[in-house]
Amino acid sequence: MTRRWLLGFVALFLIVVPAWAQIETRVVDIPTRPGVTQRLLVLTPPQPRAAVVILAGGHGGLQLFPNGSMRWGDTNFLVRTRHLFAEQGVLVAVLDAPSDRQRSPFLAEFRQTPEHVTDLKAVMAWLRGQARVPVWLVGTSRGTQSAAYVASELTGPEGPDGIVLTSSILSDDKTRAVTAMPLNRIRVPVLVVHHEQDGCRLCAFADMPKLMAGVAQARASHLLAFAGGVSQGDPCGPMAHHGFNGIEPEVVQQVVAWMLSR
Secondary structure (H helix, E strand, C coil): CHHHHHHHHHHHHHHHCCHHHHCEEEEEEEEEECCEEEEEEEEECCCCCEEEEEECCCCCCCCECCCCCECCCCCCHHHHCHHHHHHCCEEEEEECCCHHHCCCCCCCCCCCCHHHHHHHHHHHHHHHHHCCCCEEEEEECHHHHHHHHHHHHCCHHHCCCEEEEECCCCCCCCCCCHHHCCHHHCCCCEEEEEECCCCCCCCCHHHHHHHHHHCCCCCCEEEEEECCCCCCCCCCCCCCHHHCCCCHHHHHHHHHHHHHHC
16 A cells, blocks of 8 residues: 555656756857857757747847856746746747857847858757757747848758747838848748737837738748737837737747647
């Protein structure tokens, strides 16, 4: 009876242990270019079904510490929901700025450069060495400029298996918006995720048809439009509708479901 009771207790313990407790979290630095390394915050669930490279918005300079904390960006939509992705069986790599971009302006004016493509190529290769699963680029706000640019420049086995664009930059008078890129080069699946009430002037939902027309030649393309939640502070900030504040679990669940269905 004692042995049966013990086995039953162990089984019950395994059932009630939350999913996040089984996720390994670590910080890694991988070489990307001569003398340059790329730091990642990596969350590895048991038996990953896919992998994502998280591309934060803004200047993208998280300034990750070895313990996984960061100087900036912890409220960014994708950064703050990284555990939600991992809990659904997705290997997550949160991207910092590379070692040669650890000062302002960080990734600003760098997202659409050959060097950025080289860095992300190395990151995707590293992830494929960790798990034989599809690797997706998932960007939000300014991070969509990284995801879309890399997908348009890097095709074939070295490129992403798909991209997710959340709160895309649809117009911009300072840098090239996603809609102004050669999106017709992208052949991998493209998931576009946007809040219908996004108040950021660079991300007006009314401009969405232009983006969807641009990715029409992708192997698959789909728009997930959301409403509701809570909007606080700067309309272009992470706690506004721009950052899907208040509806994060629903957004992540639908994103992962679409990714895995490909």
